Amino acid sequence: MSIRTELAPYLRGYEEKFTSKGEIRWLPHLLYFHPQSYSSDVVNTDSVGFRYATHGDRSYSAADHHDSESVRLLAGSSTVFGIGASSDAWTLPSRLNVHDPRDQTWLNFGGRSFNSTQELLLLTLYRHLLPKVDEIVLFSGFNNLSLARMPQVRNEDHGTFFQYNMYNEMLGRHKEPKAAGPSVKNLFRKKQEPAAVAEPVVPSITEQIDYAAELTIRHLDAWKALASTWDAKITYILQPLSGWVRDKGSREEELIFDELERMGGFAAMYGDILSREVNVEYAAKLEQGAKNLGIDFVNFSPVMTQSAAADDWLFIDRIHLTDNGHDFVARKILENI
Known part of the structure; x- marks a missing residue:
């Protein structure tokens, strides 16, 4: 058994249906999405494939929101979806529901392994399921940057x-x-x-940052247009990476990171992205683009740096969060939007 699985045995609940090595549900237009009506102790999805978020003693989703008059959306990719959470109740949207005193339910609008094109398409294709949306928080940014290093990226109109x-x-x-x-x-x-x-030819890190930022801002402009139909507030949060938050993680994080690197992990593939300098440069470009659109922006890694204790076990790998990490981040999101 790996150290990571020993520390978090519930991660097995993601392996069959919710990892790249598992069964992929291919779809027209969106390329792929989560399995429909999936049920387990760890992950549950609705009739479309959205993961449920808990609020009180009920579970809510885009296709099963119990006729709510209005909702709030947390959108993004696998961190929003909740890879690393021990159950639906410990994902970011569910923790937002625990800590947000306002009435509206936060829905999980995350898509595993999505880029900004797919995040936007998800709202475009499924907004008919939603009631009025009062607020949208996009918690994203890493996937566009990681994909920008792929040589084929320039051959695709909307990113690879x-x-x-x-x-x-x-x-x-x-x-x-x-x-x-x-x-x-x-x-x-x-x-x-x-x-x-x-x-x-792998693009330079400057080229990667420029391309990822341009693509993200282009799609953020479309998010703003869609949000305006509900008169919804919209905020863009550049999601954290462990290396952007602190140089050395908790004891559990370091054990997991070392094991993942021995297996050919994150740093081996994306080492140059892990530096604080990349975070600062990427965040600056995204912040300026968001400002030009009149959209609030938060670089979340410094927020965590200022508040996280050295022994806080927040990350289950370099980008996904533990239950404690989800709760910590949810509380900080509410303080910064």
């Missing part, structure tokens, strides 16, 4: 996405050198010759 290679292989579009072998057939049984591929 996770599962890119798997998706192209399914469609028979995976490119290999000509010497690799015979021609292949795609899903539509059309003959396709392998194409020669140039050696990929």
Whole structure:
């Protein structure tokens, strides 16, 4: 058993349906989303695939909000979805419901492994399910930055996405050198010759930051337009990374980080992104873009740095949170919006 699983055995509840190595539910337009009507002690989803958030003794979701007159949305990717939470009750939206004295329920509008294009599409495609939305908080930013380093990013109009290679292989579009072998057939049984591929060039960190920030702000402008139909307040929060918050984590975090790196983990792939300098530069560009749109912005890593104790176990990996981390972050969100 790994150290991470030993410290948090409930993580097994995500493996079959909610990881890249599990079963992926492919969808038109959105590419992929969570399984529908999934039920377990750890994760529960509604008839569409949104994760439930608890509020009092009831559970609420985008497709099952009990005829609420108005709601609040926490949107983003896997951190909002709640990878790392021991149950629905310990995700960020659920902890917001615990600590927010206002009446409206916070709904979980997160999509695992989503970029900003998919986050925006999720609202566009499913806003018909929602009642009036009073407030939207986007808790996001890392996935666009991590994907901006992928060589194929410039070939996509709206940024690349996770599962890119798997998706192209399914469609028979995976490119290999000509010497690799015979021609292949795609899903539509059309003959396709392998194409020669140039050696990929990873963009510089400055190019990654510029591209990710431009894409994020472009989509944030669309979020503002949609929010205006409800006259909803909107805030953009640049989500934290462990390395952006503090140089050394708690004892549990360091044990987990070391184990993940031995397995070929986060730092091995995204080492340059982990620096505080990258956080400052990326946040500055996002803040200026949000300001130009009239949208409030919060760089959340310094918020956590100022408040977290050295022995607080907040992260279950470099980006996802523990139950304590979710509760800590939810309280700080409410203090900063």
